[in-house]
Amino acid sequence: MQVTTIGLDIAKNVFQVHGIDAAEKVVVRKQLRRSQVLEFFKALPPCLIIPMTDIEPAFTPLISICRELETPAGYLDNLWLIPAGGIVLGECKLVRNPQSRREAITQALDYARAICNWNYEELQRGFRKSVGTGATLYDTVKEKAGLTELDEEQFVDAVERRLRASRLMVLVIGDGIQEGAEALTSFLQLHAGLHVGIALVELSIWQGVNGGWIIVPRVPLKTVIVERGVVVVDPAGQLKIERPAVDKAGKPRVSSASEAEFFDQMEQRRPGLPGQVKSFLEELLEIGISPEFRRSLALRWQPSPDVVGSLGYIEPTGKVWTGDAYGTAKRLNKPAAGDEYLQAIARAVGGTVRHHHVLGADGRLVDVAALLNHSDAWKQAMTQFLSAIKPVDYQST
Numbered sequence: 001m002q003v004t005t006i007g008l009d010i011a012k013n014v015f016q017v018h019g020i021d022a023a024e025k026v027v028v029r030k031q032l033r034r035s036q037v038l039e040f041f042k043a044l045p046p047c048l049i050i051p052m053t054d055i056e057p058a059f060t061p062l063i064s065i066c067r068e069l070e071t072p073a074g075y076l077d078n079l080w081l082i083p084a085g086g087i088v089l090g091e092c093k094l095v096r097n098p099q100s101r102r103e104a105i106t107q108a109l110d111y112a113r114a115i116c117n118w119n120y121e122e123l124q125r126g127f128r129k130s131v132g133t134g135a136t137l138y139d140t141v142k143e144k145a146g147l148t149e150l151d152e153e154q155f156v157d158a159v160e161r162r163l164r165a166s167r168l169m170v171l172v173i174g175d176g177i178q179e180g181a182e183a184l185t186s187f188l189q190l191h192a193g194l195h196v197g198i199a200l201v202e203l204s205i206w207q208g209v210n211g212g213w214i215i216v217p218r219v220p221l222k223t224v225i226v227e228r229g230v231v232v233v234d235p236a237g238q239l240k241i242e243r244p245a246v247d248k249a250g251k252p253r254v255s256s257a258s259e260a261e262f263f264d265q266m267e268q269r270r271p272g273l274p275g276q277v278k279s280f281l282e283e284l285l286e287i288g289i290s291p292e293f294r295r296s297l298a299l300r301w302q303p304s305p306d307v308v309g310s311l312g313y314i315e316p317t318g319k320v321w322t323g324d325a326y327g328t329a330k331r332l333n334k335p336a337a338g339d340e341y342l343q344a345i346a347r348a349v350g351g352t353v354r355h356h357h358v359l360g361a362d363g364r365l366v367d368v369a370a371l372l373n374h375s376d377a378w379k380q381a382m383t384q385f386l387s388a389i390k391p392v393d394y395q396s397t
Contacts, residue, residue, distance in 0.1 A: 007052065007062040020064050020144065029146045052088075055199045057294035058258035058265075059086045059169050063144045065137065066130040073114040074107070078171075079127070081137065083145050084265050084316070085158020087168040089115065105198065108170050112196050116166040120159050158268055166196070167264065169257050173201040197257025258293040265316035273318060276372050283375075287383050296321075301328070307391055311341075311382060319365045326356040329389050337388035344381035348374040 019028030329338030
């Protein structure tokens with residue numbers, strides 16, 4: 001077994017490892033406990049690890065599709081997909097000075113622009129030509145991800161939607177990226193027509209005392225997405241210009257690539273729901289709850305640098321997990337407040353509480369749409385919950 005690339009999905013206690021060889025064949029697919037991680041990598045031959053969880057968590061698990069993908073702009077070094085349809089491009093360069101760094105990013109964005117002019121079938125043809133196979137993108141992702149179920153129609157539609165919207169993630173990977181990369185922000189505005197997130201991945205390289213090399217990736221730059229205005233073509237061919245979202249100061253609101261990916265996935269499954277969720281999130285900012293986008297949407301609360309809590313999280317499917325709220329209350333020695341919060345929102349939707357999770361009237365995890373139908377009650381329950389668990393030192397400030 002010769003692993004060449006590892007995808008590592010990092011969680012609190014369990015790590016998902018996905019490894020491929022030079023022929024893009026899956027050779028490692030396993031879960032590791034935190035205590036097993038170091039021993040696993042100590043025994044592993046040298047390979048490339050993409051820290052995608054640190055870059056944009058929504059783009060996991062990262063599935064390697066092909067290398068040297070021929071595009072109208074040249075040959076792209078790496079193409080990855082995720083089972084939910086997200087697209088990640090990788091360009092590897094020696095970028096030892098600002099000029100070469102700009103050139104590398106320009107080239108990567110040119111690849112992005114070229115690929116976003118394709119449809120799903122054209123992307124699949126490019127993939128087949130690159131690896132010399134007749135396999136489909138769907139079969140490749142399903143096999144490499146180790147999935148027993150993956151809806152083919154939804155997958156194809158998800159990839160097609162991202163190509164059509166020019167929404168993807170670009171990684172520029174090199175060994176000479178330095179701090180100060182944020183100065184590239186104005187340069188990136190030249191490519192504002194693309195809804196891309198960009199990350200620079202620096203590879204720090206050391207030679208071992210007994211031979212061999214140690215290569216450690218880190219991320220000195222992640223961009224945010226700033227929307228100025230969106231031109232939408234509806235199914236009837238009518239054009240509509242949507243004004244960009246703004247913050248309280250009237251400036252265009254910034255978002256991460258993970259946020260865009262989360263809402264893309266939700267919109268595909270539940271058309272119209274993202275707009276309702278976004279409106280509610282704006283209201284929650286008033287009481288100190290902010291969204292944190294990973295593979296799911298966490299409702300984060302941080303009243304002080306030393307206290308970080310969660311009121312639960314929302315999946316792209318719309319399911320709401322509330323156990324984190326009880327966990328937050330318990331850590332602050334206020335478990336009764338956690339119980340009362342869960343009971344309050346269960347009463348609002350006519351549901352029940354089981355194992356610190358709110359279930360809807362159907363006995364399943366409560367759906368965010370059901371909670372939004374009672375948004376005032378949900379927000380009031382949150383306000384009372386935060387007041388009850390707020391640390392004493394913070395209350396006196």
